[in-house]
Amino acid sequence: MMYGYAWDTSTPLTFALSILPILGFGLLVTLQAAAVGYAIALVLGLVLALLRRSRIKAISWTVAGFTEFVRDTPLLVQLFFLYYVLPDFGIVLPAFMTGALALGLQYSAYTSEVYRAGIGAVPRGQWEAATALNLSRLLVYRDIVVPQMIPRIVPALGNYLVSMLKETPVLSVVTVLDMLGLANMIGERTFEYLVPLSLVGLIFLPMTLICSALIYLVERALPKSGIPLR
Amino acid sequence: MNPIIRFQNVTKRFGALTVLDNFNFEVQRGEKVTLIGPSGSGKSTVLRILMTLEPFQEGLLEIDGTSYHEPNGRGPFKASEQHLHKIRSNVGMVFQSFNLFPHMTVLRNIVEAPVAVLKMKREEAESRATELLRMVGLSDKKDHFPSQLSGGQQQRVAIARALAMRPRVLLFDEPTSALDPQLVGEVLGVIRDLAHEHDLTMLLVTHEMRFAREVSDRVCFFDKGRIVEQGEPNRFFSNPQQPRTREFLSSILGEQGAPRESLKRAP
Numbered sequence: 001m002m003y004g005y006a007w008d009t010s011t012p013l014t015f016a017l018s019i020l021p022i023l024g025f026g027l028l029v030t031l032q033a034a035a036v037g038y039a040i041a042l043v044l045g046l047v048l049a050l051l052r053r054s055r056i057k058a059i060s061w062t063v064a065g066f067t068e069f070v071r072d073t074p075l076l077v078q079l080f081f082l083y084y085v086l087p088d089f090g091i092v093l094p095a096f097m098t099g100a101l102a103l104g105l106q107y108s109a110y111t112s113e114v115y116r117a118g119i120g121a122v123p124r125g126q127w128e129a130a131t132a133l134n135l136s137r138l139l140v141y142r143d144i145v146v147p148q149m150i151p152r153i154v155p156a157l158g159n160y161l162v163s164m165l166k167e168t169p170v171l172s173v174v175t176v177l178d179m180l181g182l183a184n185m186i187g188e189r190t191f192e193y194l195v196p197l198s199l200v201g202l203i204f205l206p207m208t209l210i211c212s213a214l215i216y217l218v219e220r221a222l223p224k225s226g227i228p229l230r
Numbered sequence: 231m232n233p234i235i236r237f238q239n240v241t242k243r244f245g246a247l248t249v250l251d252n253f254n255f256e257v258q259r260g261e262k263v264t265l266i267g268p269s270g271s272g273k274s275t276v277l278r279i280l281m282t283l284e285p286f287q288e289g290l291l292e293i294d295g296t297s298y299h300e301p302n303g304r305g306p307f308k309a310s311e312q313h314l315h316k317i318r319s320n321v322g323m324v325f326q327s328f329n330l331f332p333h334m335t336v337l338r339n340i341v342e343a344p345v346a347v348l349k350m351k352r353e354e355a356e357s358r359a360t361e362l363l364r365m366v367g368l369s370d371k372k373d374h375f376p377s378q379l380s381g382g383q384q385q386r387v388a389i390a391r392a393l394a395m396r397p398r399v400l401l402f403d404e405p406t407s408a409l410d411p412q413l414v415g416e417v418l419g420v421i422r423d424l425a426h427e428h429d430l431t432m433l434l435v436t437h438e439m440r441f442a443r444e445v446s447d448r449v450c451f452f453d454k455g456r457i458v459e460q461g462e463p464n465r466f467f468s469n470p471q472q473p474r475t476r477e478f479l480s481s482i483l484g485e486q487g488a489p490r491e492s493l494k495r496a497p
Contacts, residue, residue: 123329125325125327125329126329126331128281128283128323128325128329129323129325129329129330129331129388130331131281131282131283131318132281132283132318132321132322132323132325132392133322133342133343133347133391133392133395134315134318134319134343134347134395135343135346135347136311136315136347137311139346139347143342143346144331147333148331148332148333223333225332225333225375225377226332226333227333228333228334228338
């Protein structure tokens, strides 16, 4: 019995149906974690990419070092680090927030590279024309560069969304009750792991497929030349 | 009267290559100057330095009395955004490859900078843009995107866009070199009309010799980072003094000897 739902282990099918509502609560947590993490990754990634292009060497090198470090160390290690070490510095976050933050940080390092490539792909002539029109650096990014790079980076950013969604179960190791966490608990209580774990895998499949389809639709809907932000 | 542009002993290097060597050059207010010469002779670099797209290593450069160096002695490319902003407010540029913003309509391309930089009201900017579009003969294209226009039309929009910022100095960097031959005329027609504006100073890098002769007050021949010869166009073309100039002119006029369709006035 969890969240008011009892399980029925008489046959695999009844077992699966009876724990489905419980896993539904986990699905909600999974989606929330992915949403928060992805939002962090999208915004922070852009900030990192822009800072990395700063003319002030101290800033660009620090950001480059941070990005490489985060990219090249395992998510699980970072997650443990945030969960167990941050409280030593007086920063105590709920497990869910810690998990979403870890996902967001790791993926912001990935998305910053996507943004960086996207910025680099905007032709030099566009920068020069914007400079000739006396647009400040901020305006060049806001009005010319970012709008033009969006259609180019949507596919790569979409891949990271799918990939992040699939990585959310890592959060269960820091006590977040996502689908995997709940399936694990059901297993511990019923000594039946096969059905709950298979079910978790089965639920992920349509989710990622739907995600990929949505990204494809967005990709097709965006004008190739870019979208003005204002 | 003070010249509006003054290069004093400017040296510009790309690595080991010296593109401008102790370069001295002055342009008077309202003057129309054509820069010609073989590729790599430094003529485009002069425009790009003026537009602050390239730094230079030595010498002084002034536009309308303002030095490209900041008063505290910092170099033109270590200058603050405010200082660069002040310099650029005098200058506009038309590029060989047009460089219109592909994600904006024609109108938006023209209106963007006046609204964002000059803080002009959008309605006012749009009515001025409409006026400029009429001037370049593209009133009916304001809601089109650049990709829907021909090269000649794109370049005319680019000219309107540069003019919308009310520059005192307008730079043309080979404005017709990327165009199909039958589209050259419409762009030259617009530039020719502009050449009648008394207050506008124009620097034009081009390979269209007949056009240069027709619109400019002065022609400068560049070779290896220096001005080898310059003068009033009729004298310059009919009686060039330097052997290098003669050689260049005969090579290029050989190709352009016959009157070109492209030089007729645009409709």
